[in-house]
Amino acid sequence: MNPAITLATARRILTQLRHDPRTVAMLVAVPSLLMILLRYVFEEQRTFDRLAPMLLGLFPFIVMFLVTSIATLRERSSGTLERLMSMPLGRLDLLLGYALAFGLAALVQVGVVLLISLTWLDLDLSGSLGSLVLVAVLDALLGMALGLFCSAFARTEFQAVQFMPALVLPQTLLCGLIVPRDQMAGWLEAVSKVLPLTYAVQGMQEITGKTVFTGTLATDVAVIAAFTVVALLLGAATLRRRTP
Amino acid sequence: MMSSSPAVSVQELRVERGGREVLHGLTFDVPRGAVVGLLGPSGCGKTTVMRALVGVQLVKSGQVTVLGEDAGSPGLRDRVGYATQSPAVYADLTVAENLRYFAAVLGAPRGDVDRVIAQVGLAGARDQPVATLSGGQHNRANLAVALLGSPELLVLDEPTVGLDPVLREELWTLFRTLAGRGTTLVVSSHVMDEAARTDRLLLMREGRLLADGAPGDLRERTGTADLEQAFLHLINETAGSAA
Numbered sequence: 001m002n003p004a005i006t007l008a009t010a011r012r013i014l015t016q017l018r019h020d021p022r023t024v025a026m027l028v029a030v031p032s033l034l035m036i037l038l039r040y041v042f043e044e045q046r047t048f049d050r051l052a053p054m055l056l057g058l059f060p061f062i063v064m065f066l067v068t069s070i071a072t073l074r075e076r077s078s079g080t081l082e083r084l085m086s087m088p089l090g091r092l093d094l095l096l097g098y099a100l101a102f103g104l105a106a107l108v109q110v111g112v113v114l115l116i117s118l119t120w121l122d123l124d125l126s127g128s129l130g131s132l133v134l135v136a137v138l139d140a141l142l143g144m145a146l147g148l149f150c151s152a153f154a155r156t157e158f159q160a161v162q163f164m165p166a167l168v169l170p171q172t173l174l175c176g177l178i179v180p181r182d183q184m185a186g187w188l189e190a191v192s193k194v195l196p197l198t199y200a201v202q203g204m205q206e207i208t209g210k211t212v213f214t215g216t217l218a219t220d221v222a223v224i225a226a227f228t229v230v231a232l233l234l235g236a237a238t239l240r241r242r243t244p
Numbered sequence: 245m246m247s248s249s250p251a252v253s254v255q256e257l258r259v260e261r262g263g264r265e266v267l268h269g270l271t272f273d274v275p276r277g278a279v280v281g282l283l284g285p286s287g288c289g290k291t292t293v294m295r296a297l298v299g300v301q302l303v304k305s306g307q308v309t310v311l312g313e314d315a316g317s318p319g320l321r322d323r324v325g326y327a328t329q330s331p332a333v334y335a336d337l338t339v340a341e342n343l344r345y346f347a348a349v350l351g352a353p354r355g356d357v358d359r360v361i362a363q364v365g366l367a368g369a370r371d372q373p374v375a376t377l378s379g380g381q382h383n384r385a386n387l388a389v390a391l392l393g394s395p396e397l398l399v400l401d402e403p404t405v406g407l408d409p410v411l412r413e414e415l416w417t418l419f420r421t422l423a424g425r426g427t428t429l430v431v432s433s434h435v436m437d438e439a440a441r442t443d444r445l446l447l448m449r450e451g452r453l454l455a456d457g458a459p460g461d462l463r464e465r466t467g468t469a470d471l472e473q474a475f476l477h478l479i480n481e482t483a484g485s486a487a
Contacts, residue, residue, distance in 0.1 A: 008348035012337070019336045019373065079332030083389070086298050088321040089349050241316065242302045244261055 001090045009089075009097025010104075013071070017105065027067070027105060031059035031113045039121045049124045052117055053132065053204040054177050059113065060106045060140035061200065062168055068102060068147030069160045076151070081239070091236045098148065099141055099232070106140030107133070127207035131217065135203045138224045142196055145231035152238030171197035176205075196227040249312060251276045251397055251428035252297060257306035259292050266292055267451045269306070274430060274444070279423045281439050282432040283475075284448035290432040291329060293448070294399050297430060298326040311396055322350050325395035329402045329432075331386035335375040339366055339385050342374060343392065352393035360388040363418055365411065379406045387415075398422065398429045404438065416441050436472045447475060454478045 017024055035052060042048050075081040084094065110133060117123040125132065146167065154160035174184070174192040181189050181198070192198045203220030210217075252274035259267040267289050274280050282290045295301035296308050299316015308315035311323055333342045343357040361367055364384040369377055374385055387403050404412045416438075419429050423443075431442070439445050440459050447454040447462075455462055455478050459471060466477040 005349050008345055012345040015341055016336050079328050080334060082300055083332040086300050086326050087349050242300055244302050
């Protein structure tokens with residue numbers, strides 16, 4: 001690993017984003033628009049206050065999953081990955097470069113949704129803003145890491161896009177967003193305990209409901225971080241110097 | 245002492261792709277500072293040989309030594325420049341942005357970006373996104389990346405495809421200049437008239453080496469006027485000896 005190469009990689013990815021203003025606009029605008037939509041669909045402040053933070057954790061996860069799986073698939077199919085693998089670039093340089101660049105993009109994304117939610121949409125937040133941003137950015141990094149890992153199993157962009165509903169929708173159903181987890185069948189609740197999104201949503205619930213940084217929240221943060229690291233390591237294992 | 249050992253030494257190289265053996269025990273050396281042409285029809289295994297030299301190809305058996313080390317070993321990653329046949333550059337970045345990134349990865353000196361842009365004649369397209377370049381320019385941007393950091397060995401897969409005769413001439417002059425400074429070049433092509441410009445020719449067909457020698461010697465040995473004829477002669481000769 002070499003910090004100069006990691007930073008150069010992050011800079012290169014951000015430059016690519018800069019050349020694609022439409023993607024940046026959608027990255028920032030879509031979650032905000034969905035949040036506004038959510039507020040007016042419910043027409044009731046209390047329900048919105050309950051759901052909004054969970055979605056604040058979900059949006060960056062989904063968006064980063066998609067963006068990363070397509071971006072790395074493109075690196076693989078265009079031959080740039082092979083070129084980089086023949087150069088003095090460590091696999092972690094590439095992964096951390098992506099994490100830095102997309103983590104920064106996630107920060108902007110979450111910042112804008114949060115700004116709109118707290119001002120215009122009158123979101124009532126009990127916990128600290130800092131922990132909310134922390135969990136949201138961690139969720140984004142988790143999405144990124146999983147996207148990177150999944151892209152190794154996709155040959156085409158069609159396949160890559162389909163991994164999103166396949167991996168994300170079941171987690172959305174089980175994470176407690178739609179039905180509280182303790183009201184689910186026992187086996188479903190058990191499954192939900194091994195899915196990372198469960199902890200993302202639980203963490204957001206802690207932040208909305210309680211003013212202090214609870215032990216549960218600390219566990220949630222640790223679990224999301226652990227999932228992210230494992231997914232990144234699995235992703236690193238899919239980057240091969242030599243291919244058939 | 246290093247300069248006396250060959251730049252590349254390949255022993256009994258066998259490669260399997262998709263369950264089929266595509267290289268059947270290749271053996272050859274490439275002397276330092278030479279321009280070596282890897283010639284043969286499309287699908288004969290040229291690209292696989294080049295990938296093995298760079299160390300990105302999984303090989304079944306055999307030994308590939310490059311600049312005194314095993315091909316693909318970490319110490320070689322900034323000493324070998326590789327340009328694939330289909331350009332491996334970021335289409336959404338400009339030529340200069342691409343080169344700045346790859347130069348940073350290679351730890352190449354600052355001035356290298358401008359140097360290689362001038363060497364491949366892309367000064368006019370410096371700040372143009374790669375996606376808007378013509379096919380030939382795209383190819384040259386790809387070649388420019390391989391020149392970053394002045395590698396000791398350049399492995400170039402069909403670098404002159406789609407170029408007009410003037411540009412082709414310029415690139416071959418560049419290859420000659422680089423070789424004059426001690427760089428070793430392995431250049432693949434399927435165009436026979438380029439073969440005459442090399443110091444040494446490796447003629448390949450169906451994963452085997454048909455001939456290995458100077459272009460003049462090959463013409464002489466086969467008693468033919470041009471290399472196209474020499475190639476045909478060698479194919480018949482091999483077919484005859486196999487029967």
